[in-house]
Amino acid sequence: MDGVPDVTAPSVAPGTLFDYQFIAPDPGTYWFHPHVGVQLDTGLIGALIVEDPNEPLRYDDDVTLVFDDWLDGVTSTPDQALANLSENGMDMGSMGDMDMSSMEPTAEGMGVSRRQPLGEDTGDVTYPLHLVNGRPAADPFVVKARPGQRLRLRLINAGSDTAYEFSVGGHQLSVVASDGFPVEPVAVDSLVLGMGERFDVLVEAGDGAFPVVAVPLGKPGEPAFAVLRAGSGETPKPARSQRGGRLLQYRDLVPEESVRMSKRQPDRTLTMDLTMEDGGRAWLINGKRFPDHEPLDLRPGERVRLEFINRTMMFHPMHVHGHTFGLVGYGAAPGVPGLRKDTVNVLPMQRLTADFDADNPGQWLTHCHNAYHGELGMMTVLSYVR
Template sequence: MTSIDRRFFLRAGVAAVGGAVLSACSTSESTTFVQPGGAQVRAAEAARRPGSVREFRLLAHEGRADLGGPTVRTWLYGDRLPGQVIRVANGEVVRARLVNRLPKETTVHWHGLALRNDADGVPGVTQQPVPSGGEHLYEFTAAHPGTYWFHPHHGTQLDCGLYAPLIVEDPAEPLGYDEEWVVVLDDWMDGVTGTPDDVLAELTAMAGMTTGGGGHDGHGGMAMPTPTPTASAKWPHMMMNAESDLLGGDAGDVYYPHFLINGRVAAAPETFTAKPGVRVRIRLINAGGDTAFRVALGGHRLTVTHADGFPVEPVETDALLLGMGERYDVLVTLKDGAFPLVALAEGKRGLARALVRTAKSARTPQADARPDELNSRIVGYDQLKPAQDVRLPQRAADRTITLNLTGTMAKYDWAINGRKYDPKIIEPIRSGERVRLSFVNQSLMWHPMHLHGHTFALARTGLRKDTAIVLPGATLDVDFDADNPGLWMIHCHNVYHAEAGMMSLLGYQA
C-alpha cells in the first residue's frame, strides 16, 4: 500500500477498536461486512481450541547484515538474516510482540496461516500501521501444521531484510526423517544498488514512456533500451533480458546484484553437515520480491511431500520452481560427498547456493556449479495431488469471483479487473459458501497470486495452496471454503506489482 493509500485511510475516518481497524467501505452502501475484531472472528478463533501460549518478541530495526562478504545496511527482525525462526506446535497460540524501531511505520503478515482476521497485518484493513517507536501485539492460534513465514505488509518493506520462517510442527508427524533444514531464498539489492523504494520509483517513473510499436515481452510498446542481462546506468534497477519458458516469457523486471540462501551469497554459502544416509526434510521458502527460483540438489532426487504447508501424495523430482511466497517441503536421503544446493534465479543471470557435506575430505563444488538436475524433471502443479486427508470435499461452487489480472510494464498499471487497489471495493462472500476464484491473466507477465487467511484447492487437481503462479494468458481456477470470517486481501506476491495496484479485498457479509 502506498503512502497515499495510508493517508486515505486516515482521512476516511477509519476507527480502531481493540487494535483492529473497522471499515464500513463496500461495493454496496447496504452491504455490512464482518469486522476484523468482531464476534464472528472471535468465535472462529475459539473454535480452533487455542492451546498453550508461546511468547515471542520481534524487534524491527535498522541494522547491518553480513551476506557472507558484502555487508549492507538494511531493515531486520533482530540481529540476523533471515530473522529467527518461530517454531510452535499445531494448536499452540503465537503471542508475538512487534517492537517497531524502524524510521517508518510497519506491520507483520503471517503468510499462509488460516489465522484470526485481526492478526493478519494488513494496514488500513485489519489493523492500523504500527508507528515508529510503537508496539503491537499479535496473538493467534497456529491451527495447521506446515511451513509458513512472516514479513511486513506495508509498502516495499518485504524487499528489505524483514522476513523469517514460521514452522508449525505436527505432534503426530507422519513423515519419517532424521534431520530438518529450513532454506529461505531471496533476491537482494537493498543497501547495494539502492532501496526497494528506489526500485518502485524507477519502475513507476517509466510509466507513459511508450511508442506506437511493439515492445519487449510484457513491456507493451515501451521505448526500451537495448536488452541486456543486467541493469543500465540510466535504469539501474531494471533488467531487460530476463526470459523464461517456464514462466511464459518475461521472468521479471528488477535487477538484483545478489541472490541468497539463508542470508548468504553464493561465494560464501551456508553448509549443512550430516552423515551419509541421513534422511533430511528440507523446507523451502521463496521470500524474494521479483524472482522465481529453480531449485535442485546436485546428485540427488527430491521427494515432494508438502506444498504451501499442506501434504501431497509424495512425488519424486529433480528440481522445483518456486514463485514468490511459495513453499515446498522435500525429503532427500544424502549421499556420500559434498553437493551444491542451487537456487537458480529463473530467467535471470545469477544463482543462490548452499552446500551439503557428508564427507570432510570431499571436494567442494565450484561456486558457479549448476547441477544437471536443474534441467531435468521439474514437477509442476499438474503432477502434484493433495494427500487424502486434506482434499476439499467434492462440491459445486456457490459463488464464482472472476479476477482479471491486468496491466503492462509500459504503464506500470498492474491491477485486478483493470482497477488499482481501492479499499472501498470489497468482493462479498458468505460463511459456509464454496467460493471459486477465477484468475484470468490478461497481461504478458506471470503473477504469483496469494489469498490471505485460507488455503485454496486448484480446481484441476485439488492441490492445496495459498499462493499460485498464474502464467501469461492463462486462467487458473481455485476453490476454497469460506470458513474464516473477516476482511481478507488477495494480491500478486511480486511486491512491486502489488504496490502498483494488483491487490483486492474479499469480505464476509455479516
C-alpha cells in the first residue's frame, strides 16, 4: 500500500474511498502526499508523526513546521507550471542547462558554496509565496513558548521545487534526527532541507519574540516565515537573510547507535545515472524517462549499494520508497554506511553512495523529490519479491 499509481495500485478515483493500512515500525518525522502528477504542489500533503513509546529525548513541547512553496491560484497552477517546463524547458542561461557530458562527477560535486550550498540553480518554478504550516509571511504561524522551555521542532520540506535554509533568530539548533532516524546531537546555526527531507531539532527558547526563517535557496522573494514567541517583545518582521554561522553538513551527523547499519560488503551495486535532456524538458535515470524505465531488480536479504551519479548542474533530492539507507562514509568510516536517510540531496556533478538492506520486498519507486523533475521522468523502480 505504497500509493504509487501504476506501480503498486490504481490511484484513488474521484469520489471514492480507500483505506491505507500499514505498520509504522520506526518512530520519527514523516509525511504523506499523492504521487499523481503534480498534485503534491496543490497542498495535498500531511505530516505523519510516529511517536516513540520510549522517547529518549527530553523536551517541553513538540511542534511540527511544514515548509511549502505555493503558486496554486495565485500566479498559475502546478499543471500550468509543469506544462510550461515540458514545452519550454528551463530558463536559458541558467547553470542547469550546461552540457556536462565531458566531465566526471566527484564526491564533492561542483558549484556549491556556503551561500549556495546546493548550487546556483536549485529550481525552475517561481513561487509567489513560501509557507510555514500553510501560512504566508504576512500572517505568520506562531510558535508559543515560555523563556527557557525546550522545544522539539520537526521540520518538513513539503515543497515541490524549493530547498530551504532554516534558522531561528538568536538561537542554536541541536539536530537530533534526520528523515525520522535519530542522530547524535550536533549544534548548528542553520540547516538546509531539500524537498522531502526532514530534520528534528531541539531549541531552548530565549526571552522575547524571534524570527523563524526558511530562506528559499536560489530564489527571490520573501522567505517562509514564522514567529517564536516566548515572553514579550516586538514581533519580528520577515527578513530574507541567511543566518551565517555554522551550517549543518551531512558529514556532521553520526547515526545513533540503535540505528547504525552493520559493516557488510554489498551483494549488489545499482547505479542511478542522473541526467537531463532537451533543455530541461526531460529528466532521466539511467537514460530512461519514467514511465519508460527498467526496474532495478534485487533479491530479498541482500545488502544493496546505490550509486547516485549526478551528471547535471542541479541538485536532486533522491528519495527511495520503503527503505532508509545509510550514506556511505558520512558519519562513519570510509566505505561504511553511516547517516540514515530516505531522501538525500545529490549535489550538482556529485557521486554519492548509499547502502540499504533489502528487507521489505515490493515495488518501490525511487525518484527525484523535485515534483517537476519526477513528472518529467526522473523516477524508476526497485523491484523484488519475497
